[in-house]
Amino acid sequence: MASMNPSPVSGLPPCKRYIATHDSAGKSIYAPSPEQTYNRGNPSATLALARSFAVAAVPANLTDDADIKAYEADSGPASHKNPSIVSESDSGTGANLLVIDLKPGAVSAMHRTVSLDFSMCVIGEIDHELDGGEKVRLHPGDHIVQRGTM
Template sequence: MAPLNSNPTIPGLRPCKRYITTHDSTGKSVYHSTSPELISKKSGLTRSYSVASVPAVLENEVDIEAYKAGTGAASHRAPGIVPPSPGAYLVVVDLAPGQSSLMHRTVSIDYSICVIGQIDHKLDGGETVRLYPGDHIVQRGTMHQWSNPTDKPARFVACAVPCKPFDIAGEQLKEQHLSNDKKPKAKL
């Protein structure tokens, strides 16, 4: 199978290649022969794969067909950065030199791994950690911002899994995106 490439929006980053494994009619492990192109949903964010439920249903390649579909919770075209419960998304996020996301939170637990460059992960409480390739964040519904503090491009890969809403300082956890002036912004 030819690898699928994301269309990099950030100069200096090579396209990601995604390979999907499956089984042939004899039960031997093989690479899947057909898959859709990676679709860039937002500037620098590409959904590499998704499943509609966890545990995922892999029998008869139900997951692959759902991902290839034009509609549905597991579709490569589904809106949002967190899947509806009980699904999971795998995303690749590219950050240009000096680029930052908005401060935001999602109703999810995200496992994010820096794979290229340096990335700052800032919390609304003021704390920041710098991630280097191999460093990772377990993001648990907290308000956060991603930024690339360098003059070179950066990339992280994340798996987003919905979580049950819970109370934070007396308020129910909800998806929130702040504009640059720290006022709530409409949901993605």
């Protein structure tokens, strides 16, 4: 059973998320947003993910902050409470920004998504392996552009 928790597994402080939008006069402002919660899979997990933002389709519907309202909702493909690593929209055209926290030595299962994924190492080191056996070690600032690959 999935366990939702406001803190990552590593003991690091949660990332802060800021969502920019407009007020009624058209001035840019930061919108309030829900607390970032991590899906741990189970309470003793060595890996956790938090959906930092999501839209069910691209281009996103920004009219009347429809994208933010869908993200703040308690359920749905773009909901901040949705534990899935990929959007479950029928069209498969959504986008997700995930924060993934791994304890030292943690391993993620090899998987494929239909999305275009961007992964960036923020702190520590991450070994990234493709199903063809190639590996790279990511250091802070290094990133992967994963195009439907395993």
